[in-house]
Amino acid sequence: MSATTAPAAGTATRGKAIQVKLQKFGAFASSMIMPNLPAFLAWGFITSLFIAVGWWPNEILGGYGNADTGSWQGAATxxxxxxxxxxxxxxxGLVGPMITYLLPLLIANAGGRVVYGERGAVVGSIVAVGxxxxxxxxMFLGAMIVGPLSAWVMKKIDALWEGKIKAGFEMLVSMFSAGIAAAAMAVLAFFGFAPIITNVSTWLGEQVGWLADRGLLPVMSIIVEPAKVLFLNNAIGNGAxxxxxxxxxxxxxxxxLFLVEANPGPGLGILLAYTFFGIGAARSSAPGAALIQFFGGIHEVYFPFxxxxxxxxxxxxxxxxxxxxxxxAFGSGLTAPAAPGSIIAVFANTSRDSYLGVTASVxxxxxxxxxxxxxxxxxxxARDLAKGDDADRLAAAIAQTEANKGKSSSALGALAGSTGATSATAADPARTVHSIVFACDAGMGSSAMGASILRDKLKKAGRTDITVVNxxxxxxxxxxxxxxxxxxxxxxxxxxxxxxxxxxxxxFLSSPVYDDIVRELAVDSEGAKA
Known part of the structure; x- marks a missing residue:
């Protein structure tokens, strides 16, 4: 018996390990893309408004006008x-410089910052220019590679002489080492990495064109839709x-391509199908989840279903x-990523000539x-009714979804209701609390919701002196x-x-620990007054 089950167990373990690695890669890619999405959106709005085929074509801002005959002489040419x-x-104009320089530099800066803080961000940005x-x-792909890679190299260089520099020379060594290393890596990126990444990006674009020419683009959904449910979509979406x-x-x-995974239509279809044909807890939870998914853009609420x-x-x-x-078929598309994948974000980034096609696609x-x-x-x-209410199965599916995600979700928390909490031992339980930080992978979304809830509870308890941030x-x-x-x-x-x-x-959305924290801090406040 053991001879037959061992390989299966080994295969399952390897499969889980691969899933975890892909999730980590996706989370890392998201840490470079997500904080910079406002810049992507700003560029998308400027593009849709001011290019020659935009809503309000402007040859100066769109960057297509002849400056020799133009009326505006102060602009860069x-x-x-x-x-x-x-x-x-x-x-x-604005369109070209933003996509050529601003967006890749922001990505490289974010990647370098994740690896080596401010120092990594600066070095990553310099190398990205090369x-x-x-x-x-x-150079989006290039920036996602050289930003964190150059920061890692800088981190290793600094480790070579850590603790070996004489007092008073630390700043000199720190400045010159970063400047020399960044300059050398920028030259290497210019002559070495840039041609390679250019060829890779061109090849990937050709593969997408090959699929489009043969009408095979819909095949991507065979990979993307299961990947979304397993939270592997970040590796595909933000990475490619x-x-x-x-x-x-x-x-x-x-x-x-911006609408391959962001399309809210499939998730809405599943949730409304549960609304009309589901049973028990799943059926009662589906309508609210549908609103969150379609208008809020939080697609993960349909994954448990x-x-x-x-x-x-x-x-x-x-x-x-x-x-x-x-x-x-319609030749439609978006001018920037729709993030979150709300129908509002989709329409906000729809190209001027694509509203019919995008609406039809949804x-x-x-x-x-x-x-x-x-x-x-x-x-x-009939089989589902025979099993009885599905509340336990829904709760298990929500738990599995959060396990796949690797962290909690405010939206899933609202779907499941309170599931309890466990507190970690404090490094310094007697430490006076003046600042509270909610932390998650991206620093937004679920942690922001949790911070807002606790901030409101503290305000009602009269503790407005405590800062709560995410x-x-x-x-x-x-x-x-x-x-x-x-x-x-x-x-x-x-x-x-x-x-x-x-x-x-x-x-983060419905934890009883929040009330315990508020009570504890309220007691501390009374004790201080006494």
Missing amino acids: QLVEAEDGTTFRQYL MITGSTIP LVPLGAQQVVESGKSL VLMKPALIIAAIAGGATGVATNA LFSFAVTFVIAAVILRASR RAVAKLDDSADLVITHRELTDRARGHAPTARHVSVEN
Whole structure:
């Protein structure tokens, strides 16, 4: 018996290890993309408004006008060769510099900061300039590589003489070592990495073009939809689709790649199918989850419903493929990533000529998913009723979803209700609390919701003297008195803030620990007054 089960167990372990590695890569890619999404959105708005085919074409801001004959003489220009061989000065505009320099530099800065703090951010940005100027295409992939890589190299260089520098020379060595190393790596990036990444990016773009030419783009949904449920989509989306989509926007002003995983139609189809054909807790929870998913853009709220009945992944794949095929048929796309994947964000970033196609892609993907999901739920309804209420199965699916994500989720917490919490031992339980930090991977979303809830509770308790903020785990420091994290992240948080008091929760939205903290701090306040 053991001879047959051991290989299966080994395969399962390896599969889990691969999933964890992909999730870590996706989280790392997100740590470079997510904080900079406002910049992507700003660039998308400027592009959709001011390019030649935009809503309000502007040759100065769009960067396509002849500066020699233009009325605005103070703007930056570039020398361009016309089709007849003559040259003229063309306005540089906003669109080109933002995608060529600003966005890659922000990505490299964020990646370097995650690896080696402020020092890594500066070095990563310098090296990224070498990558950018050494290429003829936007260097998103290059920035995602050289930013953290150069910061890591700088970290290793600093470790060589750590503790060996004579007092008074630390700043001199620190400044010159970073400057010399960054300059050397920038030259290496210019001549070495840039041509390689350019070829890789070009090849990836050609593969997407090859799929498009053969009508095979919908096949991507076979990978993307299951990956979303397992929280592997960040590796695909932020690691490939967003950089390739941005490159397509430069070439054609829009890209359907931004809508491959952000389309809210499939998730809405599954949740409304549960609303009409589900049973028990799943049926009662589905309508609220549908509102959060479709308008709030938090797609993860429908993942537990798929995990409860894995056959529904077929419906999600079919709906996602339908949406991609519809956008391909209409030639529609977005000008920037739709993040979060709300219908509001989708329409806000839709290209001027793509509203019909994008709307059709959302509606058709919803309809296909809903019909297939309804058939699956109807076919298994008798068996589901025989099993009784599905509250326990829904709770287990939510727990599995959070396990796949590697952290708690405010949206899933609201779906599940209170699931309890466990507190970690404090490094210094007697430490007076003046500042509380909620920390998660990205420093936004779930931790922001938790911070808002506790801030409101403290305000009602009269403790307005305590600051409550949210922050990424990687940006924690020992200035915090109390750090609240999901239990999966507490050990990492201790590494960044070893002397702070740490508290773990199961979900940020509805933890009973908040009331305990408020009561404790209220007592401290009364004791101080006495």
